[in-house]
Amino acid sequence: MTEYDAVIVGAGIIGLATAYHVKKQQPNDRVVIVERMATAGQGNTAKSAAMFRCFFASNTNLTLVDTTVEFFKHIQNELGRDLKLRWAGYLWLFSKEHYKMVEPILRAMSRNGLSHTVYEGEELVERLNLVSRVSDDQEAQIIGLSDVEKGVFVPKAGSIDIDLLVQFYEREFKNMGGIIQYNTRVEKILVEPKRPLNMPDEPFFWQQSRAAGVTTNRSIIRAKKTIVAAGVWANSLLHQVGLYAPMEPIKRQLFSVKAETEELRKLLHVGGLNPEHCMPFTILPEPTVYIKPALEEEAFWLSYGDSFPREFKLEDDPQPEENFYRYGIYQVVTKYFPQFSGAKPYGAWAGQYALNTIDGQPVILEENGLLTVGSCSGSGNMKADAIGRIAAALYSDEDYADLFGGKRFKVSDLGMLKRKVEREKLII
Numbered sequence: 001m002t003e004y005d006a007v008i009v010g011a012g013i014i015g016l017a018t019a020y021h022v023k024k025q026q027p028n029d030r031v032v033i034v035e036r037m038a039t040a041g042q043g044n045t046a047k048s049a050a051m052f053r054c055f056f057a058s059n060t061n062l063t064l065v066d067t068t069v070e071f072f073k074h075i076q077n078e079l080g081r082d083l084k085l086r087w088a089g090y091l092w093l094f095s096k097e098h099y100k101m102v103e104p105i106l107r108a109m110s111r112n113g114l115s116h117t118v119y120e121g122e123e124l125v126e127r128l129n130l131v132s133r134v135s136d137d138q139e140a141q142i143i144g145l146s147d148v149e150k151g152v153f154v155p156k157a158g159s160i161d162i163d164l165l166v167q168f169y170e171r172e173f174k175n176m177g178g179i180i181q182y183n184t185r186v187e188k189i190l191v192e193p194k195r196p197l198n199m200p201d202e203p204f205f206w207q208q209s210r211a212a213g214v215t216t217n218r219s220i221i222r223a224k225k226t227i228v229a230a231g232v233w234a235n236s237l238l239h240q241v242g243l244y245a246p247m248e249p250i251k252r253q254l255f256s257v258k259a260e261t262e263e264l265r266k267l268l269h270v271g272g273l274n275p276e277h278c279m280p281f282t283i284l285p286e287p288t289v290y291i292k293p294a295l296e297e298e299a300f301w302l303s304y305g306d307s308f309p310r311e312f313k314l315e316d317d318p319q320p321e322e323n324f325y326r327y328g329i330y331q332v333v334t335k336y337f338p339q340f341s342g343a344k345p346y347g348a349w350a351g352q353y354a355l356n357t358i359d360g361q362p363v364i365l366e367e368n369g370l371l372t373v374g375s376c377s378g379s380g381n382m383k384a385d386a387i388g389r390i391a392a393a394l395y396s397d398e399d400y401a402d403l404f405g406g407k408r409f410k411v412s413d414l415g416m417l418k419r420k421v422e423r424e425k426l427i428i
C-alpha cells in the first residue's frame, strides 16, 4: 500500500490552495486529495457570491485578503490565466447614526492608505436613482429602515469567477504530480500508536498516538500527515477523534434577479463609479441586504446574512427559502431601489458558512499529525491563497508563512493555543 506524505480531505478552495502550496514547498512529497464529490469546488465554494474587498480595519483580515487578491492579480496578469476579475468596488450605504460610528474608523483606515470615496446620499440618488429618504414611508417604518446619509465606495474590491480559481489550483497541483481521488468519501481518521505493540484495540490511552491517514468508502489511505479541509463538514470527522474546529454551520442564500426591465439594465450598467461601468457591490443600511452585479448573467444577486434566530445546523443540501426573498429581501430592496419592483428571482441557491463564532477568523492548527484548516466564516475565497500558504507552512513545520508579495505571517496566530488575531472594528 502506498504511504503518502499528506492526505487532504476536501477539494474545496481551501483544500486545493493548501495542496498547491504544500506541493510548491515540498515538490517531492506525495500528496493526495480525497473528495467525495465528482469534481472540485462543488461544496460551499460553488455556492459563494465570490466577492472580495481589500478594505478591513483588522490587520489580520487585511493581510489575509490583500495578499490573496494580489495573488489573483498575479495569476491573471502575469501567468495569463483569466480569473474574470471584475473591479466593481463595494458601496456601503450608511444611515446618519451608523456613519457617525464608523467615521473615525474610516479616517484611521484612510491614514493607513486604504483608499475610499465618501458620497453624499443626494449624489447617490442622482447617480443610482435610489431613494435615500425612506423614513416617510409607512412600510419602511414598520421594517425599521433608515435614510441613506452617506455612501462609502471602496475601489480595491470586486468579484472573481471562483470556478476558474478552483481550476487553476487543481490543474497546477496535478501538474506538480499531486493526485486527486474524486467520488471518495472519508469515513474516519485513521489513528495509530506511534510505537505499535500489535495488540488488539490499540492505541491505549497510555500510548502516544497520531493520525495515520484516513479510511474511505473505497480503501485505507495511509499518510504521514492528515489535513482536514472539509469546510462545514470538518467536525463530522474531527469529533470522532475527540477534536473539533471552532465553527458552526449557518445557512446563507442567494437570489438571482435578471435585469429584464430598462430601469434594471440602467442600474446594472450605471457608469462613472468603477472601471467596469456597472453598479458596485452595494450594501444597504441595516438590515444590510446586499446586491451583487452579476454581469455575466445580466443579473443581480441579492442576499442577506441573517443571525438570531437562524439555527446552526449542518445540512448537506440546504435549500433557499422563497419567503426569505419575498417577505425579506424584496421588501427592503424595493424601498431603496424601486427599480426592483415586481422582480422575481429566476434562480436561487443556498449554502453554509463555517462560522467561527469566537472571532470570525480562519483556524489552522495541528494536533497529533492531524492538521485542521477552515472555519473560514464566509470569507474563505477571498483569503484562500493566504490560508493555503499558512497551512503549508504548518505542514512543513515552519514558524512563519511567506504570503504573496513577501509579507510574513506567524503560523501560530491562527492556531488555538497561541492565537493572535486582530478583531475587526469595521463592522458593517
Ligand SMILES: Cc1cc2nc3c(=O)[nH]c(=O)nc-3n(C[C@H](O)[C@H](O)[C@H](O)COP(=O)(O)OP(=O)(O)OC[C@H]3O[C@@H](n4cnc5c(N)ncnc54)[C@H](O)[C@@H]3O)c2cc1C
Residues within 6 Å of the ligand: 009, 010, 011, 012, 013, 014, 015, 034, 035, 036, 037, 040, 041, 042, 043, 044, 045, 046, 047, 048, 049, 050, 051, 052, 184, 185, 186, 187, 229, 230, 231, 232, 233, 234, 237, 252, 253, 254, 350, 351, 352, 353, 374, 376, 377, 378, 379, 380, 381, 382, 383
Ligand atoms: C451563499 C454564500 C456566499 C458566500 N460568499 C462569499 C464571498 O462573496 N466571498 C468569499 O470570500 N467567501 C464567500 N463565501 C464563503 C466561501 O464560499 C467559503 O468560505 C469557502 O468556499 C470555504 O471553502 P472550503 O474549501 O473550506 O469549503 P468547501 O468548498 O465546502 O469544501 C469542502 C469540501 O470537502 C468535501 N468533503 C467534506 N466532507 C468530506 C468527506 N468526509 N470526504 C471527502 N470529502 C469531503 C466537500 O465535498 C467539499 O468539496 C460564501 C459562502 C456562501 C455559502
